[in-house]
Amino acid sequence: MRLFGSRWVDLPGHVRELPADAGLPAGFRAAGVAAGLKASGDPDVGLLVCDGDQPSSAAAFTSSSTAAAPVLVTRERCRLQGLRAVLANSGCANAATGSRGLDDAAKTQGAAAVAAGVSEAEVALASTGAISHYLPVDAVLKGILQARSQLRREGDGEFQRAIQTTDRFEKRANLEVELSSGSVRLCAQCKGAGMISPRFATMLCFLQTDARLSPQTAELLLGACVARSFDRVSVDGQLSTNDTAILMASGSSGVEVAADSEDELRLGEAIDALLRSLAVMMVADGEGSKRIARVVVRGGSQERAEVVARAVANSPLVKAALHGGDPNWGRIVQSAGGALPAPEPLAIDVWIEGTQVCSAGVALSYEEAELARAVSGEEVEYEIALPGDGAATEVYFSDLSADYVELNAHYTT
Amino acid sequence: MRLFGSRWVDLPGHVRELPADAGLPAGFRAAGVAAGLKASGDPDVGLLVCDGDQPSSAAAFTSSSTAAAPVLVTRERCRLQGLRAVLANSGCANAATGSRGLDDAAKTQGAAAVAAGVSEAEVALASTGAISHYLPVDAVLKGILQARSQLRREGDGEFQRAIQTTDRFEKRANLEVELSSGSVRLCAQCKGAGMISPRFATMLCFLQTDARLSPQTAELLLGACVARSFDRVSVDGQLSTNDTAILMASGSSGVEVAADSEDELRLGEAIDALLRSLAVMMVADGEGSKRIARVVVRGGSQERAEVVARAVANSPLVKAALHGGDPNWGRIVQSAGGALPAPEPLAIDVWIEGTQVCSAGVALSYEEAELARAVSGEEVEYEIALPGDGAATEVYFSDLSADYVELNAHYTT
Numbered sequence: 001m002r003l004f005g006s007r008w009v010d011l012p013g014h015v016r017e018l019p020a021d022a023g024l025p026a027g028f029r030a031a032g033v034a035a036g037l038k039a040s041g042d043p044d045v046g047l048l049v050c051d052g053d054q055p056s057s058a059a060a061f062t063s064s065s066t067a068a069a070p071v072l073v074t075r076e077r078c079r080l081q082g083l084r085a086v087l088a089n090s091g092c093a094n095a096a097t098g099s100r101g102l103d104d105a106a107k108t109q110g111a112a113a114v115a116a117g118v119s120e121a122e123v124a125l126a127s128t129g130a131i132s133h134y135l136p137v138d139a140v141l142k143g144i145l146q147a148r149s150q151l152r153r154e155g156d157g158e159f160q161r162a163i164q165t166t167d168r169f170e171k172r173a174n175l176e177v178e179l180s181s182g183s184v185r186l187c188a189q190c191k192g193a194g195m196i197s198p199r200f201a202t203m204l205c206f207l208q209t210d211a212r213l214s215p216q217t218a219e220l221l222l223g224a225c226v227a228r229s230f231d232r233v234s235v236d237g238q239l240s241t242n243d244t245a246i247l248m249a250s251g252s253s254g255v256e257v258a259a260d261s262e263d264e265l266r267l268g269e270a271i272d273a274l275l276r277s278l279a280v281m282m283v284a285d286g287e288g289s290k291r292i293a294r295v296v297v298r299g300g301s302q303e304r305a306e307v308v309a310r311a312v313a314n315s316p317l318v319k320a321a322l323h324g325g326d327p328n329w330g331r332i333v334q335s336a337g338g339a340l341p342a343p344e345p346l347a348i349d350v351w352i353e354g355t356q357v358c359s360a361g362v363a364l365s366y367e368e369a370e371l372a373r374a375v376s377g378e379e380v381e382y383e384i385a386l387p388g389d390g391a392a393t394e395v396y397f398s399d400l401s402a403d404y405v406e407l408n409a410h411y412t413t
Numbered sequence: 414m415r416l417f418g419s420r421w422v423d424l425p426g427h428v429r430e431l432p433a434d435a436g437l438p439a440g441f442r443a444a445g446v447a448a449g450l451k452a453s454g455d456p457d458v459g460l461l462v463c464d465g466d467q468p469s470s471a472a473a474f475t476s477s478s479t480a481a482a483p484v485l486v487t488r489e490r491c492r493l494q495g496l497r498a499v500l501a502n503s504g505c506a507n508a509a510t511g512s513r514g515l516d517d518a519a520k521t522q523g524a525a526a527v528a529a530g531v532s533e534a535e536v537a538l539a540s541t542g543a544i545s546h547y548l549p550v551d552a553v554l555k556g557i558l559q560a561r562s563q564l565r566r567e568g569d570g571e572f573q574r575a576i577q578t579t580d581r582f583e584k585r586a587n588l589e590v591e592l593s594s595g596s597v598r599l600c601a602q603c604k605g606a607g608m609i610s611p612r613f614a615t616m617l618c619f620l621q622t623d624a625r626l627s628p629q630t631a632e633l634l635l636g637a638c639v640a641r642s643f644d645r646v647s648v649d650g651q652l653s654t655n656d657t658a659i660l661m662a663s664g665s666s667g668v669e670v671a672a673d674s675e676d677e678l679r680l681g682e683a684i685d686a687l688l689r690s691l692a693v694m695m696v697a698d699g700e701g702s703k704r705i706a707r708v709v710v711r712g713g714s715q716e717r718a719e720v721v722a723r724a725v726a727n728s729p730l731v732k733a734a735l736h737g738g739d740p741n742w743g744r745i746v747q748s749a750g751g752a753l754p755a756p757e758p759l760a761i762d763v764w765i766e767g768t769q770v771c772s773a774g775v776a777l778s779y780e781e782a783e784l785a786r787a788v789s790g791e792e793v794e795y796e797i798a799l800p801g802d803g804a805a806t807e808v809y810f811s812d813l814s815a816d817y818v819e820l821n822a823h824y825t826t
Contacts, residue, residue, distance in 0.1 A: 066750025131743025324822025330544025337479025409737025
């Protein structure tokens with residue numbers, strides 16, 4: 001799937017896609033190299049540096065209580081509002097590695113700080129790969145040296161490749177955003193395919209802009225947009241140990257985005273559309289996925305709507321039916337009912353691609369052949385109404401395929 | 414898998430397995446016929462009648478808020494302490510069928526009452542099959558007539574076949590239980606393979622004994638044993654709309670089991686072992702399953718232990734690794750951490766088949782080849798210790814296979 005390739009996310013009118021080789025926003029350089037962490041010989045160490053003189057940033061992390069060492073080190077020891085560099089690696093998650101893992105992470109942070117000419121507290125760390133292995137520190141250090149000599153504005157493609165694992169396609173963006181006081185650039189490099197769950201998907205995402213932002217604005221924009229994108233996707237309901245999203249602003253364009261301004265809204269719309277598009281791309285790249293879905297739940301309390309949306313999105317039965325192009329909506333009713341146990345029957349309404357199939361918990365008659373056609377496309381929309389007015393929520397999810405099982409039955413061996 | 418074929422459940426010393434054709438306990442007759450609900454032509458309507466003059470019974474049902482019509486009718490209109498018959502069918506769940514579904518269920522209940530010569534409120538209903546289809550009432554009525562003429566003590570095998578759906582092997586028991594005042598018989602017919610979750614698995618289970626029990630004793634024994642068996646298994650984390658377990662006692666042996674007696678304990682041990690064995694068999698028969706596991710969680714509060722046990726048992730990543738014979742315990746740590754979100758690292762210990770692989774959240778070194786061998790058997794045991802003394806719980810679960818996906822991608826079509 002390509003960026004903005006889903007009917008569920010539109011490119012805002014004031015945002016324009018640039019060619020893939022347009023390079024990073026002013027004030028950023030990046031590189032990605034193969035340092036031998038991956039047996040395949042693919043790139044596995046990425047370095048990103050911000051050269052702006054008053055950079056601002058914001059970061060968001062997994063809520064897991066078994067968070068990986070790079071998450072712990074970045075969250076606890078970095079100046080998250082003023083990051084100037086990111087050191088990322090694939091091939092090893094550095095998770096479940098205890099105090100040695102923290103030491104290993106700190107060593108690579110120190111080396112990256114020297115390479116980037118910044119302080120350690122200004123270097124964010126991010127790792128992805130198999131859990132429970134120690135980081136091959138020497139290989140990473142070698143990679144940092146190598147990456148340092150290759151840092152350039154056009155390095156975002158190589159940086160992207162260095163953070164990929166089971167991704168089948170690139171999740172990268174080069175955008176131009178028109179603001180009232182001038183244009184700014186917005187770039188993203190993102191990875192994610194398996195271990196993706198609502199409550200912040202298992203992924204890494206790095207965003208750069210040359211707009212001038214306060215750290216508070218960066219925090220506000222990132223937080224609001226993550227909640228509407230990476231928080232709303234599921235491949236397999238599995239929260240990861242390494243999730244990290246970082247927004248960095250170099251300020252190098254000279255275009256200032258003030259708090260509560262019209263331009264803050266416009267930049268926010270651009271980031272929102274970008275992150276939602278990347279989130280849908282991650283689902284479409286869900287391990288083994290061939291079809292994706294959106295479940296929209298309306299009515300009742302926000303908590304109940306949320307519980308139902310996640311139960312449907314994570315039901316292996318719903319996901320297998322989605323995979324098979326089978327309009328087996330009984331499983332939607334079943335998973336909603338299982339998620340909201342109660343002796344009283346649940347008066348649930350269900351629509352598939354706009355056709356209502358269930359009213360107040362009871363089957364309706366409909367044209368079966370037409371519905372079968374409707375669920376055979378690349379994207380399927382389920383809509384659920386719970387009793388009562390009020391809440392509305394949505395979750396994007398992938399199907400469950402035999403390929404997902406094959407891929408994950410033998411991932412470490 | 415055969416009854417008591419797992420190392421996790423022992424046959425108590427005072428319980429003996431009888432041949433498969435030993436027949437039902439005194440006071441029971443059953444039959445199973447093919448009435449055309451299943452396209453395959455396999456048996457699909459079963460009738461079970463208790464002829465004892467003072468029968469007692471107890472029943473347990475799904476907690477789903479989208480419970481099927483047979484569950485609603487049985488739960489709300491039957492004398493659950495004095496059931497004298499069961500009408501069961503496969504091939505249609507009669508779920509998501511609203512008031513028409515209730516009317517359809519009531520019609521078949523009336524016909525079964527006439528056929529068995531009992532009152533409607535003494536006939537329990539149970540259905541299994543695809544959700545969202547209306548019950549073919551005429552076919553069921555025809556099946557009841559046919560079954561009536563075939564009722565016999567040795568009809569338990571045919572009754573069993575009439576309730577099976579995707580089951581690959583029979584889950585049926587003919588036991589003799591030695592009590593202080595004489596021997597009693599204990600029989601079970603059970604189905605279940607997919608849509609199996611903790612919080613009472615998706616299944617039907619019918620138990621008969623010729624012991625004389627008060628309804629209170631029946632309720633106590635069934636409740637306690639369901640909580641330790643069908644409540645503790647997961648194939649796919651999906652609570653069904655139709656779960657039903659019914660214990661019926663004919664009293665025909667003349668052997669009385671008084672409340673709080675030694676014999677109550679002995680009969681309870683027999684039912685406990687039987688239901689746990691049937692529950693493990695259901696997991697082993699989990700759709701597409703080739704390997705099963707038990708996760709034991711100790712420490713912390715009961716709630717946290719429960720959350721972790723279910724998160725591990727329902728993680729598609731843990732289940733895929735189990736399928737592949739891959740000792741990828743990082744996913745156990747990940748799923749526990751995702752289930753208990755917190756900023757503080759979780760000091761979790763993990764053992765696989767008795768080998769400790771993780772201490773306080775940190776990888777230990779171990780003999781990899783030995784561990785790979787240990788997870789290649791038919792049953793794998795994971796043990797998790799959470800910080801603090803206190804709780805202990807367990808969940809049995811199946812692996813996730815490509816066959817599960819294939820089976821469920823095309824189940825209704």
